[in-house]
Amino acid sequence: MGRIQKYGIFGLVCTLGLWFSSHAAADLVIHLKDGRTLRVDVRKEDFMGMSFEAGSANASQPVTWDFETGNLKGWTRTGEAFNNQPTFGDNPTARNRGQASGHQGQYWIGTYENRPGPSDPAGGIQGDGPQGTLTSAPFTIRNSRISFLIGGGCDLTSQRVELLVQGEAVRKTTGECHETMKRISWDIGALMGKQAQIRIVDASSGGWGHINVDDFRFE
Numbered sequence: 001m002g003r004i005q006k007y008g009i010f011g012l013v014c015t016l017g018l019w020f021s022s023h024a025a026a027d028l029v030i031h032l033k034d035g036r037t038l039r040v041d042v043r044k045e046d047f048m049g050m051s052f053e054a055g056s057a058n059a060s061q062p063v064t065w066d067f068e069t070g071n072l073k074g075w076t077r078t079g080e081a082f083n084n085q086p087t088f089g090d091n092p093t094a095r096n097r098g099q100a101s102g103h104q105g106q107y108w109i110g111t112y113e114n115r116p117g118p119s120d121p122a123g124g125i126q127g128d129g130p131q132g133t134l135t136s137a138p139f140t141i142r143n144s145r146i147s148f149l150i151g152g153g154c155d156l157t158s159q160r161v162e163l164l165v166q167g168e169a170v171r172k173t174t175g176e177c178h179e180t181m182k183r184i185s186w187d188i189g190a191l192m193g194k195q196a197q198i199r200i201v202d203a204s205s206g207g208w209g210h211i212n213v214d215d216f217r218f219e
């Protein structure tokens with residue numbers, strides 16, 4: 001959430017307080033990380049208060065949607081596949097795989113990889129063996145699209161990212177049996193207001209039994 005996150009809600013409220021001390025009305029300008037600027041006409045007599053709901057998807061708890069925290073904050077693991085996640089840097093290139101990861105930032109999910117941080121040896125792997133799931137905290141759908149980067153295995157029955165509503169997978173996507181992640185997008189406008197979770201599934205130990213994922217965006 002760009003500058004809101006940087007300054008925090010306390011700083012924002014203080015700033016608003018200063019505006020209102022000299023203005024009957026003011027524009028609240030919110031600069032988002034994706035480049036958009038939101039401008040809200042705020043009148044002193046109408047202003048009651050302000051709250052900040054973490055994450056663009058209004059998650060019930062903070063979730064690392066791009067894994068740049070270097071951990072799995074807001075996600076729940078089952079099995080073994082996600083024990084060494086997220087992974088750091090372009091690990092496929094570090095082992096001369098010939099297919100770059102295409103990740104965002106520094107950290108991403110790659111269930112073949114085993115390089116949790118920069119101090120771990122580049123190119124380390126856990127291979128296709130481990131299986132498991134990684135499920136996000138519940139959130140309320142408030143955007144018409146979710147996009148994310150996906151790569152790795154291409155069997156929808158065993159390697160996929162899915163959107164759960166009331167425990168049912170209402171959207172699911174697999175990779176293209178290529179390490180390099182591509183951005184895909186789900187139209188979720190029809191699900192507005194519903195409680196949902198993202199689940200990443202690695203349910204195979206065979207060839208291409210791994211999945212690469214990064215950078216969920218709520219658009």
Ligand SMILES: [Ca+2]
Pocket residue numbers: 066067068103104105106107108214215
């Ligand atoms: Ca990332």
